[in-house]
Amino acid sequence: MKNATWKIARHELGMILREPKFLIPFFIPPILLIVSQLVLLPGEDDPWVFTRMMLNCALLIAPMVAPLAADSFAGERERGSLELLMLLPVKPSSIFYGKLLALIPLPIVFMFVAESSYVVATGFWDFAVYAKSVLLGILMSFVFTGIALFISLRVKTARATNQIAHLFIFLLLILGNVFARAYYSYALVPLFLTVAVVCAFAAVSAMSSKTFRLK
Amino acid sequence: MQTVFQFSGLSYTYPKSNSLALDGVNLSLESGDSLALLGPNGAGKTTLLRILCGRLAVNSNALSIAEEFKNPEGTLDLSKCGILLENPGTYPRLSIAEYLKFFASFYDVKDVDLQIEKLAKRLELPDVSTAMGALSQGTRQKVQIARALVHRPRLLLLDEPVANLDPGAREAVWELLADWKKEDGGTLLVSSHILSEMEQVATSYAILYKGKILRSEKMSELRTDEFILHVQLPEGVSPEAFKNGFPADAKITHVESGKASLESVYRGAIQAAEGDFGK
Numbered sequence: 001m002k003n004a005t006w007k008i009a010r011h012e013l014g015m016i017l018r019e020p021k022f023l024i025p026f027f028i029p030p031i032l033l034i035v036s037q038l039v040l041l042p043g044e045d046d047p048w049v050f051t052r053m054m055l056n057c058a059l060l061i062a063p064m065v066a067p068l069a070a071d072s073f074a075g076e077r078e079r080g081s082l083e084l085l086m087l088l089p090v091k092p093s094s095i096f097y098g099k100l101l102a103l104i105p106l107p108i109v110f111m112f113v114a115e116s117s118y119v120v121a122t123g124f125w126d127f128a129v130y131a132k133s134v135l136l137g138i139l140m141s142f143v144f145t146g147i148a149l150f151i152s153l154r155v156k157t158a159r160a161t162n163q164i165a166h167l168f169i170f171l172l173l174i175l176g177n178v179f180a181r182a183y184y185s186y187a188l189v190p191l192f193l194t195v196a197v198v199c200a201f202a203a204v205s206a207m208s209s210k211t212f213r214l215k
Numbered sequence: 216m217q218t219v220f221q222f223s224g225l226s227y228t229y230p231k232s233n234s235l236a237l238d239g240v241n242l243s244l245e246s247g248d249s250l251a252l253l254g255p256n257g258a259g260k261t262t263l264l265r266i267l268c269g270r271l272a273v274n275s276n277a278l279s280i281a282e283e284f285k286n287p288e289g290t291l292d293l294s295k296c297g298i299l300l301e302n303p304g305t306y307p308r309l310s311i312a313e314y315l316k317f318f319a320s321f322y323d324v325k326d327v328d329l330q331i332e333k334l335a336k337r338l339e340l341p342d343v344s345t346a347m348g349a350l351s352q353g354t355r356q357k358v359q360i361a362r363a364l365v366h367r368p369r370l371l372l373l374d375e376p377v378a379n380l381d382p383g384a385r386e387a388v389w390e391l392l393a394d395w396k397k398e399d400g401g402t403l404l405v406s407s408h409i410l411s412e413m414e415q416v417a418t419s420y421a422i423l424y425k426g427k428i429l430r431s432e433k434m435s436e437l438r439t440d441e442f443i444l445h446v447q448l449p450e451g452v453s454p455e456a457f458k459n460g461f462p463a464d465a466k467i468t469h470v471e472s473g474k475a476s477l478e479s480v481y482r483g484a485i486q487a488a489e490g491d492f493g494k
Contacts, residue, residue: 080303
Protein backbone atom coordinates (compact mmCIF):
# COMPACT_ATOMS: atom_id res chain seq x y z
CA MET A 1 0.00 0.00 0.00
CA LYS A 2 2.74 2.46 1.04
CA ASN A 3 4.80 1.28 -1.88
CA ALA A 4 1.94 2.01 -4.27
CA THR A 5 1.51 5.50 -2.81
CA TRP A 6 5.20 6.24 -3.35
CA LYS A 7 5.09 4.86 -6.89
CA ILE A 8 2.16 7.11 -7.73
CA ALA A 9 3.85 10.10 -6.05
CA ARG A 10 7.09 9.53 -7.95
CA HIS A 11 5.24 9.14 -11.22
CA GLU A 12 3.16 12.25 -10.57
CA LEU A 13 6.18 14.36 -9.65
CA GLY A 14 7.96 13.10 -12.76
CA MET A 15 4.98 14.14 -14.89
CA ILE A 16 4.96 17.63 -13.34
CA LEU A 17 8.67 18.14 -13.81
CA ARG A 18 8.43 17.08 -17.46
CA GLU A 19 5.95 19.87 -18.10
CA PRO A 20 7.92 23.01 -17.15
CA LYS A 21 4.99 25.24 -18.13
CA PHE A 22 3.36 24.26 -14.83
CA LEU A 23 6.35 25.62 -12.93
CA ILE A 24 6.45 29.03 -14.61
CA PRO A 25 3.77 30.57 -12.31
CA PHE A 26 5.98 29.87 -9.30
CA PHE A 27 8.67 32.23 -10.66
CA ILE A 28 6.39 35.15 -11.45
CA PRO A 29 5.38 36.47 -7.97
CA PRO A 30 8.90 36.72 -6.50
CA ILE A 31 10.32 38.27 -9.67
CA LEU A 32 7.52 40.85 -9.78
CA LEU A 33 7.88 41.70 -6.10
CA ILE A 34 11.66 41.98 -6.18
CA VAL A 35 11.67 44.06 -9.37
CA SER A 36 8.89 46.37 -8.17
CA GLN A 37 10.67 46.86 -4.83
CA LEU A 38 13.99 47.68 -6.48
CA VAL A 39 12.50 49.91 -9.19
CA LEU A 40 9.61 51.63 -7.42
CA LEU A 41 10.96 51.82 -3.88
CA PRO A 42 14.73 52.28 -4.15
CA GLY A 43 16.34 53.19 -0.84
CA GLU A 44 13.26 52.12 1.16
CA ASP A 45 14.29 51.34 4.74
CA ASP A 46 10.98 50.82 6.57
CA PRO A 47 11.11 47.21 7.87
CA TRP A 48 7.32 46.98 7.69
CA VAL A 49 7.40 47.50 3.91
CA PHE A 50 9.86 44.60 3.56
CA THR A 51 7.77 42.48 5.87
CA ARG A 52 4.64 43.17 3.78
CA MET A 53 6.50 42.27 0.62
CA MET A 54 7.65 38.97 2.12
CA LEU A 55 4.11 38.27 3.29
CA ASN A 56 2.69 38.95 -0.19
CA CYS A 57 5.37 36.79 -1.74
CA ALA A 58 4.28 33.91 0.48
CA LEU A 59 0.59 34.55 -0.23
CA LEU A 60 1.06 34.72 -3.99
CA ILE A 61 3.21 31.63 -4.42
CA ALA A 62 0.79 29.28 -2.64
CA PRO A 63 -2.07 29.60 -5.18
CA MET A 64 0.29 28.67 -8.00
CA VAL A 65 -0.18 25.03 -6.96
CA ALA A 66 -3.80 25.20 -8.18
CA PRO A 67 -3.05 24.33 -11.85
CA LEU A 68 -1.06 21.30 -10.70
CA ALA A 69 -3.82 20.09 -8.40
CA ALA A 70 -6.39 20.74 -11.12
CA ASP A 71 -4.42 18.68 -13.62
CA SER A 72 -3.85 15.92 -11.09
CA PHE A 73 -7.48 14.93 -10.86
CA ALA A 74 -9.80 16.87 -13.18
CA GLY A 75 -7.13 17.02 -15.91
CA GLU A 76 -6.40 13.31 -15.76
CA ARG A 77 -10.10 12.56 -15.71
CA GLU A 78 -10.56 14.70 -18.83
CA ARG A 79 -7.76 12.86 -20.62
CA GLY A 80 -9.06 9.45 -19.54
CA SER A 81 -5.86 8.46 -17.75
CA LEU A 82 -7.36 8.59 -14.26
CA GLU A 83 -9.47 5.52 -14.98
CA LEU A 84 -6.35 3.58 -15.90
CA LEU A 85 -4.94 4.35 -12.46
CA MET A 86 -8.23 3.36 -10.86
CA LEU A 87 -8.02 -0.01 -12.62
CA LEU A 88 -4.65 -0.79 -11.05
CA PRO A 89 -4.61 -3.29 -8.20
CA VAL A 90 -4.11 -0.56 -5.60
CA LYS A 91 -6.48 1.14 -3.20
CA PRO A 92 -7.95 4.45 -4.43
CA SER A 93 -6.56 6.10 -1.29
CA SER A 94 -3.03 5.17 -2.46
CA ILE A 95 -3.67 6.97 -5.72
CA PHE A 96 -5.14 9.98 -3.95
CA TYR A 97 -2.40 10.36 -1.35
CA GLY A 98 0.28 9.58 -3.92
CA LYS A 99 -0.89 12.51 -6.00
CA LEU A 100 -1.17 14.71 -2.94
CA LEU A 101 2.34 13.78 -1.84
CA ALA A 102 3.69 14.85 -5.22
CA LEU A 103 1.95 18.24 -5.08
CA ILE A 104 2.99 19.48 -1.65
CA PRO A 105 6.79 19.76 -2.05
CA LEU A 106 6.69 22.08 -5.05
CA PRO A 107 5.21 25.25 -3.51
CA ILE A 108 7.27 24.66 -0.38
CA VAL A 109 10.53 24.47 -2.31
CA PHE A 110 9.62 27.52 -4.37
CA MET A 111 8.63 29.35 -1.18
CA PHE A 112 12.12 28.93 0.28
CA VAL A 113 13.73 29.94 -3.00
CA ALA A 114 11.48 33.00 -3.43
CA GLU A 115 11.84 34.32 0.14
CA SER A 116 15.59 33.70 0.12
CA SER A 117 15.91 35.43 -3.26
CA TYR A 118 14.02 38.40 -1.87
CA VAL A 119 16.37 38.62 1.10
CA VAL A 120 19.44 38.39 -1.15
CA ALA A 121 18.09 40.90 -3.69
CA THR A 122 16.97 43.54 -1.16
CA GLY A 123 19.46 42.92 1.62
CA PHE A 124 16.68 42.90 4.23
CA TRP A 125 17.27 40.28 6.90
CA ASP A 126 15.17 39.59 9.98
CA PHE A 127 15.09 35.93 10.95
CA ALA A 128 11.69 36.14 12.66
CA VAL A 129 10.09 37.78 9.61
CA TYR A 130 11.79 35.32 7.26
CA ALA A 131 10.72 32.27 9.30
CA LYS A 132 7.15 33.48 9.77
CA SER A 133 6.81 34.37 6.08
CA VAL A 134 8.08 30.95 5.02
CA LEU A 135 5.78 29.25 7.55
CA LEU A 136 2.83 31.26 6.26
CA GLY A 137 3.72 30.31 2.72
CA ILE A 138 3.89 26.62 3.63
CA LEU A 139 0.54 26.82 5.45
CA MET A 140 -1.06 28.63 2.52
CA SER A 141 0.35 25.98 0.17
CA PHE A 142 -1.53 23.36 2.17
CA VAL A 143 -4.66 25.53 2.16
CA PHE A 144 -4.55 26.04 -1.59
CA THR A 145 -3.69 22.43 -2.35
CA GLY A 146 -6.66 21.39 -0.21
CA ILE A 147 -8.99 23.88 -1.90
CA ALA A 148 -7.85 22.92 -5.41
CA LEU A 149 -8.12 19.20 -4.68
CA PHE A 150 -11.55 19.61 -3.21
CA ILE A 151 -12.73 21.49 -6.32
CA SER A 152 -10.82 19.25 -8.73
CA LEU A 153 -12.73 16.21 -7.52
CA ARG A 154 -16.09 17.89 -7.94
CA VAL A 155 -15.89 19.69 -11.27
CA LYS A 156 -15.48 18.17 -14.70
CA THR A 157 -12.56 20.11 -16.15
CA ALA A 158 -9.17 21.36 -15.08
CA ARG A 159 -10.06 24.81 -16.43
CA ALA A 160 -13.10 25.06 -14.15
CA THR A 161 -10.98 23.95 -11.21
CA ASN A 162 -8.43 26.67 -11.92
CA GLN A 163 -11.04 29.36 -12.33
CA ILE A 164 -12.84 28.50 -9.10
CA ALA A 165 -9.63 27.96 -7.10
CA HIS A 166 -8.19 31.28 -8.23
CA LEU A 167 -11.18 33.14 -6.82
CA PHE A 168 -9.75 32.28 -3.42
CA ILE A 169 -6.56 34.26 -4.16
CA PHE A 170 -8.37 37.54 -3.46
CA LEU A 171 -9.76 36.24 -0.20
CA LEU A 172 -6.31 35.04 0.81
CA LEU A 173 -4.66 38.36 -0.03
CA ILE A 174 -7.27 40.40 1.80
CA LEU A 175 -7.20 38.21 4.92
CA GLY A 176 -3.41 38.04 4.85
CA ASN A 177 -3.00 41.80 4.70
CA VAL A 178 -5.72 42.51 7.29
CA PHE A 179 -4.17 40.16 9.84
CA ALA A 180 -0.53 40.75 8.88
CA ARG A 181 0.33 42.88 11.88
CA ALA A 182 -1.17 40.35 14.33
CA TYR A 183 0.61 37.47 12.58
CA TYR A 184 4.05 39.07 12.76
CA SER A 185 3.60 40.65 16.21
CA TYR A 186 2.29 37.78 18.36
CA ALA A 187 4.16 34.48 18.73
CA LEU A 188 1.02 32.44 19.34
CA VAL A 189 -0.80 33.49 16.15
CA PRO A 190 1.46 31.43 13.81
CA LEU A 191 1.08 28.48 16.19
CA PHE A 192 -2.72 28.68 16.21
CA LEU A 193 -2.77 29.13 12.46
CA THR A 194 -0.54 26.07 12.00
CA VAL A 195 -2.80 23.89 14.14
CA ALA A 196 -5.92 25.17 12.37
CA VAL A 197 -4.48 24.62 8.87
CA VAL A 198 -3.14 21.15 9.67
CA CYS A 199 -6.51 20.06 11.10
CA ALA A 200 -8.47 21.57 8.21
CA PHE A 201 -6.11 20.03 5.64
CA ALA A 202 -6.36 16.59 7.24
CA ALA A 203 -10.16 16.85 7.25
CA VAL A 204 -10.38 18.07 3.64
CA SER A 205 -7.93 15.37 2.46
CA ALA A 206 -9.91 12.64 4.18
CA MET A 207 -13.16 13.94 2.67
CA SER A 208 -11.59 14.27 -0.76
CA SER A 209 -10.09 10.79 -0.55
CA LYS A 210 -13.56 9.42 0.20
CA THR A 211 -15.06 11.35 -2.72
CA PHE A 212 -12.28 10.09 -4.98
CA ARG A 213 -12.94 6.47 -3.98
CA LEU A 214 -16.59 6.82 -4.96
CA LYS A 215 -15.92 8.53 -8.32
CA MET B 216 -14.92 -25.91 -16.13
CA GLN B 217 -14.96 -23.07 -13.61
CA THR B 218 -17.27 -20.08 -13.99
CA VAL B 219 -15.13 -16.95 -13.77
CA PHE B 220 -18.06 -14.61 -13.25
CA GLN B 221 -21.80 -14.67 -13.50
CA PHE B 222 -24.27 -11.83 -13.83
CA SER B 223 -27.72 -12.80 -12.54
CA GLY B 224 -30.53 -10.42 -13.39
CA LEU B 225 -28.16 -7.47 -13.38
CA SER B 226 -29.82 -4.09 -13.85
CA TYR B 227 -28.08 -0.76 -13.69
CA THR B 228 -29.19 2.84 -13.97
CA TYR B 229 -26.67 5.68 -14.12
CA PRO B 230 -27.13 8.42 -11.52
CA LYS B 231 -29.36 11.26 -12.81
CA SER B 232 -30.76 8.97 -15.51
CA ASN B 233 -34.26 7.54 -15.73
CA SER B 234 -33.55 4.74 -18.16
CA LEU B 235 -31.92 1.41 -17.46
CA ALA B 236 -28.44 1.06 -18.92
CA LEU B 237 -28.60 -2.67 -18.20
CA ASP B 238 -31.84 -4.54 -17.80
CA GLY B 239 -31.92 -7.99 -16.20
CA VAL B 240 -28.67 -9.22 -17.72
CA ASN B 241 -27.85 -12.89 -17.23
CA LEU B 242 -24.41 -13.79 -18.49
CA SER B 243 -21.52 -15.94 -17.44
CA LEU B 244 -18.01 -16.73 -18.62
CA GLU B 245 -16.26 -20.05 -18.19
CA SER B 246 -12.57 -20.30 -17.46
CA GLY B 247 -10.54 -20.60 -20.66
CA ASP B 248 -13.39 -19.32 -22.84
CA SER B 249 -13.41 -16.26 -25.08
CA LEU B 250 -16.67 -14.39 -24.91
CA ALA B 251 -17.51 -11.82 -27.59
CA LEU B 252 -19.73 -9.07 -26.29
CA LEU B 253 -21.61 -7.68 -29.25
CA GLY B 254 -24.10 -4.92 -29.70
CA PRO B 255 -24.64 -1.53 -31.29
CA ASN B 256 -23.19 1.62 -29.78
CA GLY B 257 -24.86 2.47 -26.48
CA ALA B 258 -26.08 -1.09 -25.95
CA GLY B 259 -24.44 -1.29 -22.52
CA LYS B 260 -21.25 -3.22 -23.29
CA THR B 261 -18.88 -0.75 -21.65
CA THR B 262 -21.20 -0.36 -18.67
CA LEU B 263 -21.15 -4.13 -18.22
CA LEU B 264 -17.35 -4.17 -18.36
CA ARG B 265 -17.12 -1.26 -15.92
CA ILE B 266 -19.38 -3.07 -13.47
CA LEU B 267 -17.25 -6.19 -13.76
CA CYS B 268 -14.09 -4.15 -13.07
CA GLY B 269 -15.70 -2.63 -9.99
CA ARG B 270 -15.81 0.88 -11.46
CA LEU B 271 -19.58 0.98 -11.06
CA ALA B 272 -21.20 -0.40 -7.93
CA VAL B 273 -24.07 -2.88 -8.18
CA ASN B 274 -26.04 -5.11 -5.87
CA SER B 275 -23.66 -7.87 -4.78
CA ASN B 276 -26.27 -10.55 -5.55
CA ALA B 277 -26.26 -9.62 -9.22
CA LEU B 278 -22.60 -10.46 -9.75
CA SER B 279 -20.77 -13.51 -8.51
CA ILE B 280 -17.06 -13.95 -9.08
CA ALA B 281 -15.02 -17.14 -8.73
CA GLU B 282 -12.88 -17.26 -5.58
CA GLU B 283 -9.74 -17.36 -7.68
CA PHE B 284 -10.59 -13.99 -9.24
CA LYS B 285 -12.06 -12.34 -6.19
CA ASN B 286 -10.31 -9.98 -3.77
CA PRO B 287 -11.12 -9.79 -0.03
CA GLU B 288 -13.67 -7.01 -0.70
CA GLY B 289 -15.61 -9.39 -2.96
CA THR B 290 -14.89 -7.50 -6.17
CA LEU B 291 -12.75 -8.55 -9.10
CA ASP B 292 -9.08 -9.01 -8.18
CA LEU B 293 -7.51 -6.51 -10.54
CA SER B 294 -4.04 -7.97 -10.07
CA LYS B 295 -5.16 -10.98 -12.14
CA CYS B 296 -6.79 -8.95 -14.87
CA GLY B 297 -5.67 -7.06 -17.91
CA ILE B 298 -8.17 -4.35 -18.71
CA LEU B 299 -8.61 -2.09 -21.69
CA LEU B 300 -11.64 0.15 -21.56
CA GLU B 301 -12.65 2.65 -24.22
CA ASN B 302 -10.59 5.82 -24.81
CA PRO B 303 -7.83 5.19 -22.31
CA GLY B 304 -5.68 8.25 -21.73
CA THR B 305 -1.93 8.28 -22.06
CA TYR B 306 0.93 10.27 -20.63
CA PRO B 307 2.27 11.97 -23.76
CA ARG B 308 5.65 12.83 -22.23
CA LEU B 309 6.45 9.23 -21.29
CA SER B 310 8.11 6.90 -23.75
CA ILE B 311 6.40 3.62 -24.64
CA ALA B 312 8.83 1.72 -22.39
CA GLU B 313 8.38 4.11 -19.46
CA TYR B 314 4.60 3.95 -19.83
CA LEU B 315 4.52 0.15 -19.86
CA LYS B 316 7.04 -0.10 -17.01
CA PHE B 317 5.02 2.27 -14.85
CA PHE B 318 1.90 0.13 -15.16
CA ALA B 319 3.87 -3.13 -14.88
CA SER B 320 5.41 -1.91 -11.61
CA PHE B 321 2.08 -2.49 -9.84
CA TYR B 322 2.13 -6.19 -10.70
CA ASP B 323 4.57 -8.95 -10.01
CA VAL B 324 6.24 -8.98 -13.43
CA LYS B 325 9.42 -10.93 -13.89
CA ASP B 326 11.82 -9.45 -16.40
CA VAL B 327 9.65 -6.58 -17.51
CA ASP B 328 12.14 -5.41 -20.15
CA LEU B 329 12.04 -8.75 -21.91
CA GLN B 330 8.26 -8.83 -21.72
CA ILE B 331 8.01 -5.31 -23.20
CA GLU B 332 10.46 -6.24 -25.95
CA LYS B 333 8.40 -9.34 -26.84
CA LEU B 334 5.11 -7.45 -26.92
CA ALA B 335 6.62 -4.59 -28.93
CA LYS B 336 7.88 -7.07 -31.50
CA ARG B 337 4.60 -8.97 -31.75
CA LEU B 338 2.56 -5.78 -32.04
CA GLU B 339 5.07 -4.14 -34.37
CA LEU B 340 5.43 -1.11 -32.14
CA PRO B 341 7.97 1.58 -33.03
CA ASP B 342 11.16 2.00 -30.98
CA VAL B 343 10.05 1.81 -27.33
CA SER B 344 11.94 5.02 -26.55
CA THR B 345 9.41 6.93 -28.71
CA ALA B 346 7.26 9.36 -26.72
CA MET B 347 3.62 8.36 -26.37
CA GLY B 348 2.60 11.81 -27.58
CA ALA B 349 4.28 11.19 -30.92
CA LEU B 350 2.32 8.03 -31.68
CA SER B 351 -0.62 7.68 -34.05
CA GLN B 352 -3.98 6.70 -32.60
CA GLY B 353 -3.62 3.14 -33.87
CA THR B 354 -0.16 2.73 -32.35
CA ARG B 355 -1.37 4.15 -29.05
CA GLN B 356 -4.12 1.53 -29.14
CA LYS B 357 -1.49 -1.18 -29.64
CA VAL B 358 0.44 0.17 -26.65
CA GLN B 359 -2.75 -0.10 -24.60
CA ILE B 360 -3.09 -3.74 -25.63
CA ALA B 361 0.53 -4.28 -24.57
CA ARG B 362 -0.25 -2.54 -21.26
CA ALA B 363 -3.15 -4.90 -20.64
CA LEU B 364 -0.96 -7.93 -21.39
CA VAL B 365 2.38 -6.91 -19.90
CA HIS B 366 1.77 -8.67 -16.57
CA ARG B 367 0.41 -11.84 -18.23
CA PRO B 368 -3.06 -11.66 -16.68
CA ARG B 369 -5.35 -14.64 -16.20
CA LEU B 370 -8.40 -12.69 -17.33
CA LEU B 371 -8.49 -10.09 -20.10
CA LEU B 372 -11.31 -7.59 -20.45
CA LEU B 373 -11.01 -5.71 -23.71
CA ASP B 374 -13.41 -3.06 -24.92
CA GLU B 375 -13.06 -2.64 -28.67
CA PRO B 376 -9.33 -3.39 -28.67
CA VAL B 377 -8.91 -3.20 -32.45
CA ALA B 378 -11.16 -0.22 -33.13
CA ASN B 379 -8.42 2.00 -34.62
CA LEU B 380 -6.25 -0.69 -36.16
CA ASP B 381 -5.63 -1.62 -39.79
CA PRO B 382 -6.33 -5.24 -40.90
CA GLY B 383 -2.69 -6.31 -40.52
CA ALA B 384 -2.45 -4.91 -37.01
CA ARG B 385 -5.78 -6.49 -36.08
CA GLU B 386 -4.50 -9.85 -37.22
CA ALA B 387 -1.36 -9.38 -35.11
CA VAL B 388 -3.50 -8.58 -32.06
CA TRP B 389 -5.73 -11.63 -32.47
CA GLU B 390 -2.69 -13.87 -32.99
CA LEU B 391 -1.08 -12.44 -29.88
CA LEU B 392 -4.25 -13.08 -27.89
CA ALA B 393 -4.51 -16.63 -29.23
CA ASP B 394 -0.93 -17.31 -28.10
CA TRP B 395 -1.59 -15.72 -24.71
CA LYS B 396 -4.58 -18.03 -24.27
CA LYS B 397 -2.54 -21.05 -25.28
CA GLU B 398 0.45 -20.22 -23.07
CA ASP B 399 -1.27 -18.77 -20.00
CA GLY B 400 -4.65 -20.52 -20.23
CA GLY B 401 -6.30 -17.13 -20.09
CA THR B 402 -9.96 -16.21 -20.22
CA LEU B 403 -11.08 -13.42 -22.53
CA LEU B 404 -14.04 -11.08 -22.60
CA VAL B 405 -13.91 -8.84 -25.63
CA SER B 406 -16.28 -6.41 -27.25
CA SER B 407 -15.94 -5.52 -30.90
CA HIS B 408 -18.00 -4.53 -33.90
CA ILE B 409 -15.96 -6.62 -36.34
CA LEU B 410 -18.18 -9.67 -36.34
CA SER B 411 -16.24 -11.78 -38.83
CA GLU B 412 -13.17 -11.57 -36.59
CA MET B 413 -15.20 -12.24 -33.46
CA GLU B 414 -16.51 -15.40 -35.06
CA GLN B 415 -12.94 -16.62 -35.46
CA VAL B 416 -11.60 -15.42 -32.11
CA ALA B 417 -14.41 -16.12 -29.63
CA THR B 418 -15.75 -19.41 -28.37
CA SER B 419 -19.08 -17.88 -27.34
CA TYR B 420 -20.97 -14.66 -27.87
CA ALA B 421 -23.63 -12.48 -26.30
CA ILE B 422 -25.65 -9.84 -28.12
CA LEU B 423 -26.59 -6.86 -26.02
CA TYR B 424 -29.22 -4.39 -27.15
CA LYS B 425 -30.56 -1.49 -25.13
CA GLY B 426 -29.24 -3.08 -21.95
CA LYS B 427 -30.77 -6.51 -22.58
CA ILE B 428 -29.11 -9.72 -23.66
CA LEU B 429 -30.88 -10.75 -26.85
CA ARG B 430 -28.97 -13.94 -27.47
CA SER B 431 -26.09 -15.71 -25.80
CA GLU B 432 -24.60 -19.06 -26.77
CA LYS B 433 -21.52 -20.96 -27.82
CA MET B 434 -20.14 -20.09 -31.23
CA SER B 435 -20.47 -23.78 -32.14
CA GLU B 436 -24.23 -23.50 -31.60
CA LEU B 437 -24.62 -20.87 -34.30
CA ARG B 438 -27.42 -22.36 -36.36
CA THR B 439 -30.00 -21.06 -38.75
CA ASP B 440 -33.53 -22.22 -39.53
CA GLU B 441 -32.47 -22.73 -43.12
CA PHE B 442 -31.21 -26.09 -44.41
CA ILE B 443 -29.07 -27.10 -47.33
CA LEU B 444 -30.77 -29.76 -49.45
CA HIS B 445 -28.87 -31.93 -51.89
CA VAL B 446 -31.40 -32.89 -54.60
CA GLN B 447 -31.18 -35.44 -57.38
CA LEU B 448 -33.24 -34.28 -60.34
CA PRO B 449 -34.82 -36.69 -62.84
CA GLU B 450 -33.21 -36.84 -66.25
CA GLY B 451 -34.07 -33.97 -68.49
CA VAL B 452 -35.17 -31.71 -65.66
CA SER B 453 -33.06 -28.59 -65.22
CA PRO B 454 -32.66 -26.59 -61.99
CA GLU B 455 -34.83 -23.99 -63.69
CA ALA B 456 -37.76 -26.28 -62.83
CA PHE B 457 -37.52 -25.08 -59.18
CA LYS B 458 -39.05 -21.82 -60.37
CA ASN B 459 -42.37 -23.63 -60.60
CA GLY B 460 -42.03 -25.34 -57.25
CA PHE B 461 -40.29 -28.51 -56.11
CA PRO B 462 -40.13 -30.89 -59.12
CA ALA B 463 -42.38 -33.90 -58.63
CA ASP B 464 -39.82 -36.63 -59.30
CA ALA B 465 -36.90 -34.95 -57.58
CA LYS B 466 -35.30 -36.84 -54.67
CA ILE B 467 -33.72 -35.28 -51.62
CA THR B 468 -30.44 -37.16 -51.18
CA HIS B 469 -28.95 -35.24 -48.23
CA VAL B 470 -30.12 -32.66 -45.73
CA GLU B 471 -27.55 -30.43 -44.05
CA SER B 472 -28.45 -28.10 -41.28
CA GLY B 473 -27.09 -24.66 -42.07
CA LYS B 474 -24.50 -22.93 -39.93
CA ALA B 475 -25.31 -19.28 -39.74
CA SER B 476 -22.67 -16.64 -39.78
CA LEU B 477 -22.36 -14.55 -36.63
CA GLU B 478 -23.12 -11.50 -38.72
CA SER B 479 -26.44 -12.89 -39.96
CA VAL B 480 -27.44 -13.98 -36.46
CA TYR B 481 -26.47 -10.57 -35.10
CA ARG B 482 -28.40 -8.68 -37.76
CA GLY B 483 -31.40 -10.92 -37.32
CA ALA B 484 -31.42 -10.48 -33.56
CA ILE B 485 -31.02 -6.70 -33.76
CA GLN B 486 -33.70 -6.35 -36.45
CA ALA B 487 -36.14 -8.45 -34.44
CA ALA B 488 -35.39 -6.41 -31.33
CA GLU B 489 -35.79 -3.12 -33.18
CA GLY B 490 -39.15 -4.36 -34.37
CA ASP B 491 -40.15 -5.32 -30.82
CA PHE B 492 -38.91 -2.03 -29.37
CA GLY B 493 -40.67 -0.11 -32.13
CA LYS B 494 -44.04 -1.66 -31.28
